[in-house]
Amino acid sequence: MxxxxxxxxxxxxxxxxxxxxxxxxxxxxxxxxxxxxxxxxxxxxxxxxxxxxxxxxxxxxxxxxxxxxxxxxxxxxxxxxxxxxxxxxxxxxxxxxxxxxxxxxxxxxxxxxxxxxxxxxxxxxxxxxxxxxxxxxxxxxxxxxxxxxxxxxxxxxxxxxxxxxxxxxxxxxxxxxxxxxxxxIPRQQHLETCFLLRPDELQRFYGLKDVPVEMYEAWMDFCLDRRICPALYDWSHLDRDLERLVARQLDRGGACFGLAYAWPKKGTPEERAKHNEPQIAAIRKLYDRVKARGWLPRAYVYCHDEIGKEHYDIAHELYAALKKEMPGLRLMQTFYKDNPIPALDDVLDIWAPVTGRYRKEEMQAQQAKGDEVWWYVCCGPGKPYANLMIEWPGLDHRILLWQTWKLGVTGFLYWSLNCWRDNYKADPRWPEGAWDPATFVNQQGGRHHGDGQLLYPGPGGQPLSSVRLENFRDGIEDYETLWLLRDAVAKLKKAGGHDVLVAEAEKALALDDAVVKDLTHFTPDPQALRAARSALASLIERATKAVAAAK
Structure with a gap:
């Protein structure tokens, strides 16, 4: 024994x-x-x-x-x-x-x-x-x-x-x-998400000359079932398949889609123009097609990744040209250092700091002006922040969405769903062989496990989920529950005569600090989170009955 x-x-x-x-x-x-x-x-x-x-x-x-x-x-x-x-x-x-x-x-x-x-x-x-x-x-x-x-x-x-x-x-x-x-839970998503689904990784792991659009759609659907929207701009045949993929994403409840990636390049004015003009022309073609279908409010362009002050001047040049050429097209900017607001305030629509760089007063001031605020995690921040690394507690993957609601952030970005690195070289291939979960190794040899790797390659080209992705999806459904309660409160106020219930619901919508206070203070107890979710559900049921009785 x-x-x-x-x-x-x-x-x-x-x-x-x-x-x-x-x-x-x-x-x-x-x-x-x-x-x-x-x-x-x-x-x-x-x-x-x-x-x-x-x-x-x-x-x-x-x-x-x-x-x-x-x-x-x-x-x-x-x-x-x-x-x-x-x-x-x-x-x-x-x-x-x-x-x-x-x-x-x-x-x-x-x-x-x-x-x-x-x-x-x-x-x-x-x-x-x-x-x-x-x-x-x-x-x-x-x-x-x-x-x-x-x-x-x-x-x-x-x-x-x-x-x-x-x-x-x-x-x-x-x-x-x-x-x-x-x-x-509504089919239509109310949280905008931008998660990169990389066809090049599918191609390498499965040994394909090209990824069939039907295969890419199957992986898209898998993500949409988990209430996240792949960023379509990485699809190598987007010009060919634009309407097909966008319609599929929106029909399945997707809140948004990435139309393109825009990146500036240093150089002389002539060199910059040579770099920028083809980008602008290519995005313009997609813009015209999206606008003709009425999809423009859902589209965004992912701008220079994690921009620093050394690129502000050339970024402004490109972004201003995009705004002039394509009115109404949202430009989204990620950042983890410096402060891009003074330099880029007039050309950006969506600000997306890493959660460790989020500054409440700074971002709420942008929202007051009409801009949107998203955020993201990646190989950072580390503890005490929540993140999606493999070694973080399962609650942390879910609490990210409660933090998103608590601080009034309206979008969540993640740099990759399927960054599998050299796992395609393994012999035997996973799952028969070992899987290396490290996607980033720092200069000291420290490994980040699971960063950018929420999906696994299944047999026959089928996607496999992860403990982390399922918990993140549960968090999105929690977010939608909060959205439903807020909607019910609005209806209660319109009906009138439910002041006590409205006050109770509004207190619940603020989220008790004992459950989640901010980005670094939140309960470690799964049962406390479940109790809070159950209380929200009870309030929705009570509010819905009260509204129905008032009709």
Whole structure:
């Protein structure tokens, strides 16, 4: 017997040799536990919290919410494990089992991080396809369960079960309960997002001469299902496929799309003109097509990445030419140092600082003038800021969107979804071989794990999600919940006579400092975040009923 989890050892404590032998015959080969999706479960750490009695989820209509089912082994390997869910029923209403999916939580190895971490080694992140899996003796294996609630599901408590089978073992089941709230997450996104989906990485990893547009669309759809908008300007055939891709993104609820990337270049006036004029002409062609379809308000141009003061003068020259040539086209600027506002205030529409460079008074002054403010994370900032690195807590990936709401920011940018670096060179290729999660290594050899790498390459050219991306999507759905409550408050005010409920809802919309105060102070407790989300949901239900009663 290798190593029993503490739970199973407890069953044997106080027993003599004969009793221990008898009890070992009765101890199950595996138990079923549960963990919040904001928890990161390590397969080599003892499972101490005991078996789960049921799995519980709360969600709105048109929302995807999950929980982790944890297979806990004893003294023997458990082989050929599979998971199956039943239909969920609430009276005569059904959430079909086809809307319940599961993925095996995979692990990637981290080493020499550039920042302080609680541990090095194997970290949970990729969500692998549903398939038979083995669990070694003395280890645990989380399974990511996702329930996609239909947009027509009546509210109530839906009940079913999840069954786990393993070779040579009795099957085990847990009740699954899903509380469906009486409102739907909007299909139309209200948070603008700019996430780079790189076709060159698809091309390299899958050994393609060119990425078929149908493949790119499948990856786009995967992102849009997670309520994020790929920045289309990186598509190598955008001139050919513009209308097709933009229509697809907007039809699936996308709030915006990146039309082009504009970058200035130093040199003589003649050299700059030679560089700028083709850019302006190419963007103008796309601009005319977008404007003709009525899409211009949703379009933006991504300007010189993370600009510094050494480029302000030449950037202003290019941006001013773009604004003159294409009225109404939004220009978006990222930055992490200096202050570009004095130099570029008259030519930019969207300011996007890294969260560590965000200055509340500075950015709110720009918003008061009519500009938009987005922000982003990348290889920084480090702790105590939230980020999307693999070693950050799952709650941090989700709290980013609560911070976005709290500070009135209206867009979120991320530099890459699929920066896979040299993983395409591995032999054997992942997932049979090892995956290197480091996308950036500093001069001291410190590695940033998972930066720019929220998607993994699945079999047959299919995308695979990650623990981080699923938590980020949950955060976006939290953001949409807040948007719904704000909309309900506006309707309550219009109806009149609901001052107490309005005051309660407005207090909730401000977000309690105990949950999230600012960019560096927020709760570390997933249950505190869930309680806050449940309170928002209850207020939406109450407000909706009050508005309906007033009609």
């Amino acid at each position: 290798r190593r029993l989890p503490l739970l199973l050892l407890a069953l044997l404590s106080g027993c003599g040799p004969l009793h221990t032998e008898i009890m070992l015959l009765r101890v199950p080969a595996f138990l079923l536990g549960s963990a919040d999706t904001m928890e990161k479960v390590f397969r080599d750490e003892p499972w101490t919290r005991g078996p789960a009695d049921k799995l519980t989820i709360e969600a709105a209509r048109n929302e995807t919410e999950g929980i982790q089912l944890v297979v806990v082994t004893g003294g023997h390997d458990v082989r050929r494990v599979t998971v199956e869910a039943s239909d969920l029923r609430c009276g005569r209403s059904i959430i079909p089992k086809a809307r319940i999916t599961w993925n095996v939580v995979g692990y990637v190895r981290t080493e020499k991080p550039a920042y302080k971490v609680p541990r090095e080694g194997w970290w949970p992140d990729p969500l692998l396809p549903a398939a038979l899996f083995d669990v070694r003796a003395g280890e645990v294996q989380p399974v990511w369960l996702s329930v996609r609630v239909p947009d027509h599901a009546p509210p109530g408590l839906y009940r079913g079960k999840v069954t786990v089978r393993a070779e040579g073992q009795p099957r085990r089941s847990l009740p699954l309960e899903v509380r469906v709230w009486d409102f739907a």
